[in-house]
Amino acid sequence: MNIWIAIAVTAVGCYAVKLIGLLVPAGALERPVVKRLAALLPVALLAALTAQQTFADGQALVLDAKAAGLAAAALALLLRAPFLLVVGVAVVVTAAVRAMTG
Amino acid sequence: MAEHTASPPADITGTGDGGASTPESPAKSDRAVVRDALGVGVAVGLSGFASGVTSAGSGLSLLQTCALSLLVFTGASQFALVGAFAAGGNPLTAAAGAFFLGVRNAFYGLRLSQLLALPRAVRPFAAQWVIDETTAVSLAQPTRRGARIGFAVTGLTLYVLWNLTTLLGAMGADAIGDTDAWGLDAAGPAVFLALLAPMLRTTTERAVAGIAVVLGLGLLPLLPAGVPVLVAALAAPLVLCVEGYRSGRTGGGAGRTGEAGSNGQRHSAEAEKEDR
Numbered sequence: 001m002n003i004w005i006a007i008a009v010t011a012v013g014c015y016a017v018k019l020i021g022l023l024v025p026a027g028a029l030e031r032p033v034v035k036r037l038a039a040l041l042p043v044a045l046l047a048a049l050t051a052q053q054t055f056a057d058g059q060a061l062v063l064d065a066k067a068a069g070l071a072a073a074a075l076a077l078l079l080r081a082p083f084l085l086v087v088g089v090a091v092v093v094t095a096a097v098r099a100m101t102g
Numbered sequence: 103m104a105e106h107t108a109s110p111p112a113d114i115t116g117t118g119d120g121g122a123s124t125p126e127s128p129a130k131s132d133r134a135v136v137r138d139a140l141g142v143g144v145a146v147g148l149s150g151f152a153s154g155v156t157s158a159g160s161g162l163s164l165l166q167t168c169a170l171s172l173l174v175f176t177g178a179s180q181f182a183l184v185g186a187f188a189a190g191g192n193p194l195t196a197a198a199g200a201f202f203l204g205v206r207n208a209f210y211g212l213r214l215s216q217l218l219a220l221p222r223a224v225r226p227f228a229a230q231w232v233i234d235e236t237t238a239v240s241l242a243q244p245t246r247r248g249a250r251i252g253f254a255v256t257g258l259t260l261y262v263l264w265n266l267t268t269l270l271g272a273m274g275a276d277a278i279g280d281t282d283a284w285g286l287d288a289a290g291p292a293v294f295l296a297l298l299a300p301m302l303r304t305t306t307e308r309a310v311a312g313i314a315v316v317l318g319l320g321l322l323p324l325l326p327a328g329v330p331v332l333v334a335a336l337a338a339p340l341v342l343c344v345e346g347y348r349s350g351r352t353g354g355g356a357g358r359t360g361e362a363g364s365n366g367q368r369h370s371a372e373a374e375k376e377d378r
Contacts, residue, residue, distance in 0.1 A: 010174050018207045018210075022215045022232065044310050049199075050295045050298060052331065070292060083145060094288035
């Protein structure tokens with residue numbers, strides 16, 4: 001039930017912000033500070049989420065096969081690999097390291 | 103700004119170099135627009151598979167997983183919500199993190215509303231497709247007609263494929279059982295990293311990301327699940343304040359300097375308070 005509530009809240013919230021952008025008069029959100037903040041907010045959230053989902057197990061910090069997978073994904077990104085390949089490399093390397101280390 | 107918000111998604115699809123983000127001649131044919139739009143729509147649409155697998159692997163039912171892709175339809179928010187569930191987070195903090203990631207779509211909508219000039223009655227229906235990829239393709243078109251075609255084709259392709267691959271991914275995850283053994287728990291963070299990488303262009307973005315990582319990991323053992331990510335989001339206003347303070351000092355704007363400085367202190371004080 002809790003999951004459904006969260007899905008509903010997220011769905012309504014995400015749809016609302018999409019619609020607001022289309023409906024508000026041009027210029028209302030065009031202040032430079034607001035735009036800078038809107039561009040930087042995803043950077044902060046994505047960085048924190050990447051780090052947590054790589055190094056966290058519940059509330060404990062761990063270093064496991066996922067770290068190797070993400071390192072490989074970072075390398076793929078540096079080599080300008082396409083999106084799907086980056087994700088694929090992370091999955092394969094994580095699985096391989098996990099299989100080797102038991 | 104338009105370039106800034108639009109180019110990361112174009113880059114991550116792998117078409118950023120020669121595809122959708124390069125405006126060709128002003129008389130770009132409709133077919134060329136459709137081709138660009140299909141390229142982006144298919145490439146990103148297929149990654150819905152990762153979304154379905156991750157969601158099912160995090161314990162969501164098939165119906166919940168599909169509802170997410172149908173109703174939320176903005177990838178980063180979906181992965182954030184699902185990841186928060188997997189970590190045992192409170193549903194409302196999980197939803198808050200996903201919501202804040204979706205806020206950027208409002209700014210895409212703002213650009214698109216000028217560009218597409220949609221009738222008011224159509225806007226509620228077009229809104230669900232206002233995401234990274236449709237914005238990137240639309241902004242890359244030299245004409246309004248091209249932008250409208252690009253938006254519609256990218257939106258439709260992505261929406262259909264993303265939901266189909268989500269369904270297949272969720273069913274596949276159920277069939278293979280332990281998704282962790284296949285390394286599929288690395289798909290979520292890898293998606294985030296791939297979305298993040300093209301945004302890290304200047305020192306400002308890198309500083310925000312660095313502080314967010316430190317806050318997100320440092321506070322993880324101390325605060326309830328889901329909350330550290332929200333605190334880490336404060337890295338954005340914090341760095342903006344420091345930046346404003348610096349440019350205020352070098353630029354000689356005395357009034358702004360004081361304001362930015364006190365804001366910066368307030369934010370770091372808040373972060374310290376959360377730390378305890």
